[in-house]
Amino acid sequence: MFSYYLQLGLRSLRRNPVLTALMVIGIGLGIAASMTTLTVMHLMGSDPIPWKSDKLHYVQLDTWSADNSYYEDGRPPDQVTYRDAVALMEAGKADKQAAMYKLALPIQPANKELKPFRSLGRVTYSDFFAMFEPPFKYGGPWSHDQDATHERVVVLGKEMNEKLFGGQDSTGKTVRMDDIDYTIVGVLDDWKLRSRYYDLTNGAFADPDEFFMPFTSAIDLKQRSSGNNSCWKSSGDGWDAYLDSECIWIQMWVQLESPARLAEYTAYLDSYVNDQKKLGRFPRPLNNRLLDVNAWMADQEVVSRDVQVQTGLAFAFLVVCLVNTVGLLLAKFTRKSGEIGLRRALGASRREVFSQFLIESGVVGLSGGVLGLVLTGLGLVAVRALYSEYKTVAHLDWTMIAVTIALAIVSAVLAGLYPTWRACRVQPAAQLKI
Amino acid sequence: MEIRPILSALMRSKVSMILIGVQVALTLAIVCNALFIIGQRLDHMNRPSGMNEADTFYFGSSGFGEGFDAQAAIREDLATLRQMPGVASATTSNSVPMSEGGWSTGISLQPKQKTSTADSTIYIVDEKALDTFGAKLIAGRDFKPEEVTDLVFGDRLRPSVIIVTKALADKLFPDGDALGKSVYLDEDPPTSTIVGIVERTQQPWMSSDSIENSTFVPAYMPYGNSTRYLVRAEPGRRDEVMKAVEQKLSESNTSRIIGKVRSMEETRAEAYAGDRAMAIILSAVIISLLAITALGIVGMASFWVAQRTRQIGTRRALGASRTDILRYFQTENFIITTLGLVVGAVLAYAFSLWMMKSYQSPRLPWYYVPIGFLCLWTLGQLAVLGPAMRASRVPPAVATRSV
Numbered sequence: 001m002f003s004y005y006l007q008l009g010l011r012s013l014r015r016n017p018v019l020t021a022l023m024v025i026g027i028g029l030g031i032a033a034s035m036t037t038l039t040v041m042h043l044m045g046s047d048p049i050p051w052k053s054d055k056l057h058y059v060q061l062d063t064w065s066a067d068n069s070y071y072e073d074g075r076p077p078d079q080v081t082y083r084d085a086v087a088l089m090e091a092g093k094a095d096k097q098a099a100m101y102k103l104a105l106p107i108q109p110a111n112k113e114l115k116p117f118r119s120l121g122r123v124t125y126s127d128f129f130a131m132f133e134p135p136f137k138y139g140g141p142w143s144h145d146q147d148a149t150h151e152r153v154v155v156l157g158k159e160m161n162e163k164l165f166g167g168q169d170s171t172g173k174t175v176r177m178d179d180i181d182y183t184i185v186g187v188l189d190d191w192k193l194r195s196r197y198y199d200l201t202n203g204a205f206a207d208p209d210e211f212f213m214p215f216t217s218a219i220d221l222k223q224r225s226s227g228n229n230s231c232w233k234s235s236g237d238g239w240d241a242y243l244d245s246e247c248i249w250i251q252m253w254v255q256l257e258s259p260a261r262l263a264e265y266t267a268y269l270d271s272y273v274n275d276q277k278k279l280g281r282f283p284r285p286l287n288n289r290l291l292d293v294n295a296w297m298a299d300q301e302v303v304s305r306d307v308q309v310q311t312g313l314a315f316a317f318l319v320v321c322l323v324n325t326v327g328l329l330l331a332k333f334t335r336k337s338g339e340i341g342l343r344r345a346l347g348a349s350r351r352e353v354f355s356q357f358l359i360e361s362g363v364v365g366l367s368g369g370v371l372g373l374v375l376t377g378l379g380l381v382a383v384r385a386l387y388s389e390y391k392t393v394a395h396l397d398w399t400m401i402a403v404t405i406a407l408a409i410v411s412a413v414l415a416g417l418y419p420t421w422r423a424c425r426v427q428p429a430a431q432l433k434i
Numbered sequence: 435m436e437i438r439p440i441l442s443a444l445m446r447s448k449v450s451m452i453l454i455g456v457q458v459a460l461t462l463a464i465v466c467n468a469l470f471i472i473g474q475r476l477d478h479m480n481r482p483s484g485m486n487e488a489d490t491f492y493f494g495s496s497g498f499g500e501g502f503d504a505q506a507a508i509r510e511d512l513a514t515l516r517q518m519p520g521v522a523s524a525t526t527s528n529s530v531p532m533s534e535g536g537w538s539t540g541i542s543l544q545p546k547q548k549t550s551t552a553d554s555t556i557y558i559v560d561e562k563a564l565d566t567f568g569a570k571l572i573a574g575r576d577f578k579p580e581e582v583t584d585l586v587f588g589d590r591l592r593p594s595v596i597i598v599t600k601a602l603a604d605k606l607f608p609d610g611d612a613l614g615k616s617v618y619l620d621e622d623p624p625t626s627t628i629v630g631i632v633e634r635t636q637q638p639w640m641s642s643d644s645i646e647n648s649t650f651v652p653a654y655m656p657y658g659n660s661t662r663y664l665v666r667a668e669p670g671r672r673d674e675v676m677k678a679v680e681q682k683l684s685e686s687n688t689s690r691i692i693g694k695v696r697s698m699e700e701t702r703a704e705a706y707a708g709d710r711a712m713a714i715i716l717s718a719v720i721i722s723l724l725a726i727t728a729l730g731i732v733g734m735a736s737f738w739v740a741q742r743t744r745q746i747g748t749r750r751a752l753g754a755s756r757t758d759i760l761r762y763f764q765t766e767n768f769i770i771t772t773l774g775l776v777v778g779a780v781l782a783y784a785f786s787l788w789m790m791k792s793y794q795s796p797r798l799p800w801y802y803v804p805i806g807f808l809c810l811w812t813l814g815q816l817a818v819l820g821p822a823m824r825a826s827r828v829p830p831a832v833a834t835r836s837v
Contacts, residue, residue: 015725022729029722067548076652106496106691115684116691118496178659179499224587224658234620236591305793306712309471313464320723324730327453331737386711388704417448425727 002359009360010335020364023325027368027412030321032315035404039376040383041311042400044204045303048197051131052255053293054427056131059088059252060291061273065232066283076287079228079248080200080298082219083201084276089125089215093268094254096131099215100124101250102202102227107294108176109164119160119177121198121211122190122227123218127314129155129186131196131255137161139171139186142214146185150216154182154249161187177299180221182213194392197293198301199251202227225249246281254290266290320417329361329419336425344428347412357420358413365412369405376404440766451770452558454734458774461727462779462810466802467789468716473778481645483531484634484719485601487698489522490666491676492530494693495683497659502689504656505584510614512560514686515665520675523566523666526654528558529638530664530698530759536638541606541649542618550680552605554598554647555637556591556619558655564597566666567635574613574630577652585655592620593651597630601646606806626651631768640705653691659690672697727810728817735763735821739828748833754828755807761820764815771814779803 013020047053050069061084062069062076070077078087085099103123108116122128127142138161142153154175161253162169178394193205221240227249235245256262269288276282291299376396383394396404439772454652469756495511497504505666508526515524529536537558561577574597603612616625627762635648653806664798667675676695703710739746746759 004771019733022733026726026729029726033719033722106498108498115457116498118494118691118693125818136793179501222658234590234622235588237586239588242588302709306708309789309793310715313468313716316460316725317719320457320464321726323453323460324733327450327457328729328733331448331733332451335737335740382710386714387707413496422449 001355004009005356006363008356009127009363012211012332012360013363019328021366022162023328023390024367024371026321026324027365027408028371028375029417031369031372031404031408031411032379034311034318035372035376035400035407036379036383037307037311037314038388039380039396039400039402041211041307041399043194043295043305044390046194047294047326048297049293052209055257056293057254057256058293058296059254059269059291060289061269062284063246063248063282064284065319068232070230071078074287077230079230080252081246081248082243082250082252085252087272088252088254091268091272094265095257096127096255097253098128098131099127099201099227099250099252100128101215101225102209103213103218103223104226105177105211105223107160107164110176110326111164112186114163119210120207121157121213122209123213123215123223123225125215125216127255128212128253132134132329134191135189137187138169138324140353142185147205147214147216150220151214151216152182152217153185155186155188155212156184156214157188157208158190159208160210163234177211178223186265192392195297196301198253199227200302201251202294204297204300205387205392206303219243228297234299240253240339251310255288260288288399318411322411325364325412325415326418329416330422331363333357333419333423336423340423340426341428344372344426348382350424353419353424353426357423361412361416361420364416365409366405368412369408372408373401373404376400439476440762440769444766444769450601450734451773452533452730454770455752455774455777457727457730458798458810459778459781460807460813461723462775462778463785463805464723465720465809466782466806468720470786470802471795472713472716474723475629475713478658479706479709479713479737482634483633483636483698483702484567484569484646485531485636485698486666487702489669489672490566490568491661491672491695491696491697492527492533492664492701493662493680495690496693497687497690499659499689500501502659504659504661505654507687507690508654508656508661508681510687511661511663511683513555514682515663515678515679516562517751518678518682520668520671520678520751520808521665522668523562524546524557525664526567527567528655528662529555529663530662531636531638532640532698532701533638534640534705536832538637539619540585542621543606545618545623547568547618549657551617552645552647554602555642555647556652556742557648557650558585559650560654561654563652563664564630566633566664568666568719569632569635571597572633572696574628574633576630577650579631581690582652585653585714587655587657590620590622591651592623593626593653593667595627595629595652597632597650598628599632599635599646599648601634601644602648603628605644605647625811633699650768654752677707722833727815731814731817732820733769735767735818736824738766739763739821739825742825743828743832746828747830747834748828750828751833758827759826762823763824763825766810767814767822771811775807775810782806 042157061080063081064077066068089097089099101123102118104118104157107119112345126141126144126147146153148152164335170184170187175184196206229247229249233246235242235247256265273286343372378396512524515521537556538553539556541552541554542550560582561579562573564576606612607615612628616627619626634646637645637648680692680695782803789795
């Protein structure tokens with residue numbers, strides 16, 4: 001019976017091609033608008049490291065001035081000072097810990113055919129690799145010992161290794177950066193990060209880091225961060241005064257394996273800050289925070305307000321499209337009252353009439369869904385063209401394709417329910433009189 | 435025109451009426467708010483940077499290693515740049531408007547003031563800055579070459595003279611007597627004297643709430659081994675000069691890298707890419723929404739006309755003119771649209787309230803809703819015109835036919 005009703009449905013849709021097209025386009029546009037914005041929102045905000053996002057915590061300490069809070073609403077600053085970062089690293093109270101900052105360095109390739117170029121990377125500690133789990137193609141991270149001995153070693157990103165060594169295993173070789181030779185200990189494989197969640201201060205959708213090197217050796221070389229630096233009071237002259245200052249320019253992450261460890265670390269931070277208060281630092285009330293990955297992403301509004309507003313409007317638009325479809329289906333089915341009356345008089349039950357028309361609206365929904373999927377693809381191309389930084393989040397994945405199709409069918413069937421119900425309430429006698 | 439028969443006819447097809455009404459209501463709410471957001475974005479994008487954007491470009495230079503003499507390189511590079519054909523003016527500057535990266539500091543009127551009087555961006559430049567930026571001096575004087583000092587990054591910033599924008603001058607000294615006054619860039623003396631005021635130079639950050647608070651400080655101050663240069667080309671020669679400059683400076687000193695050379699126009703486009711995208715996306719939503727609603731009205735009206743063909747014939751046979759039939763459908767549409775619009779007005783303000791609560795956006799100005807009323811009334815009348823014309827052409831003889 002299903003295939004017969006399907007045939008009937010298709011034939012009926014062909015009979016009013018304009019009306020059918022109107023309904024299909026309506027659903028298609030509504031679906032496309034909602035799915036395009038929903039995809040971007042979903043990928044932007046999705047958990048970048050679901051298997052351990054509740055164990056990684058971002059350290060915030062309120063080192064700011066007594067007179068003004070860092071954020072107007074009183075949240076603590078988004079970065080820490082050098083002295084706090086180093087103190088927390090040296091204490092080593094967390095299961096794993098990594099302070100880090102963004103660094104731009106000139107790269108001087110040994111291959112003279114390549115011109116020197118500027119590269120953006122990250123200065124951090126060995127634990128970074130165990131915490132954020134970038135995949136290695138060759139070699140591995142540097143060791144804790146190498147952190148301690150301020151070794152001049154480097155881990156290259158995949159692209160940088162392609163550029164300098166044609167993608168060969170370059171571990172053990174050296175790369176010259178800012179007139180210093182660094183020994184390559186590891187090369188990363190493709191690290192597909194939707195957002196660079198470990199450094200939201202310097203842009204969640206910035207380009208990926210091209211190299212990683214020990215924090216300790218970069219500090220030896222007086223390499224200043226090329227990321228954000230904020231000070232609430234002047235630091236005095238020179239590098240040592242800067243390191244000793246209240247300027248914040250370092251991101252600090254810790255890995256804590258259990259809620260109990262989190263509680264312990266929270267207590268440790270409180271006691272650390274209270275000790276510092278005795279030295280005349282931390283003029284503000286105790287205001288430490290240890291947000292996990294997802295909470296930190298929400299706090300820093302990784303899903304931008306614009307994307308949220310667009311998604312809201314797109315769904316309102318889908319509602320309009322659906323209401324429109326209800327109206328058009330109602331018009332269409334009402335015109336078929338005569339036909340329905342005839343079928344009912346010849347013995348078809350209400351249930352049969354109902355399923356026949358529901359299939360017809362289902363077909364409209366499916367066609368609208370397919371059109372919507374195609375338009376969503378186009379919509380995402382448009383989003384990538386409009387927002388160059390959203391390259392990594394404007395892509396359809398299988399989940400989103402399935403959601404699109406499901407949304408289309410559910411919407412069309414929902415839109416078809418009322419008209420169908422009305423259609424099968426037709427009294428055979430009333431229609432056959434004329 | 436008799437309204438009562440229309441109303442009683444409408445009451446017999448409540449569902450269809452509600453469907454059109456709901457569409458109109460949602461359309462009004464979305465269109466008003468989307469238009470308002472687009473308007474805000476366009477205002478944002480139209481803010482002047484205070485620069486000659488058409489002819490100006492900038493780039494960075496990063497030297498290698500500890501042996502690199504960044505201070506000497508700045509002087510050499512500026513001399514090279516200023517001799518190049520097509521270069522109208524060149525300066526060094528740590529940052530430029532709209533580039534989203536720079537230096538900001540609080541400016542105070544007293545030493546160790548608890549909360550600074552104004553926040554300002556700091557442009558660290560030499561004596562050719564105003565000319566290169568294209569900033570218009572409205573009071574006082576420009577920097578003198580001997581006022582440009584050598585500074586090491588990380589040293590405290592306490593220049594003897596500064597030039598500020600009018601916005602900053604007015605914020606610091608609301609009485610309008612900023613020229614010649616001394617202010618604190620650091621918590622301690624010495625102070626800096628305001629020797630000049632320029633009309634306008636924007637900060638680098640587009641979301642700054644004091645975007646025109648800028649200060650020029652005369653100094654050669656590289657960031658480590660890195661420096662940034664701003665160049666204004668002679669009118670119409672920018673692209674040619676951009677290429678020549680990159681070539682020339684790369685060759686003149688090989689122990690450094692010349693970064694990407696970017697025009698101010700490119701920088702503006704990037705800075706406002708988000709606003710532009712939002713405006714385009716919302717425009718697309720508005721157009722699709724209006725089209726869908728109009729087509730929905732056409733579809734529904736056509737259906738009503740088809741359904742009532744016999745009644746129309748009867749009315750015509752009983753003496754109604756074509757205009758009467760046309761008016762009937764137009765009035766019917768007007769009533770439905772108006773009902774929808776009234777609900778829509780409430781929705782529009784509710785949506786605006788939600789935006790105010792969730793995103794601190796400003797209140798929807800009152801005139802958007804009446805304008806939306808006019809637009810949707812017009813849209814409704816245009817949409818119903820086709821089906822209504824068809825209805826008016828139904829011949830009276832139809833009434834006598836049985837099918």
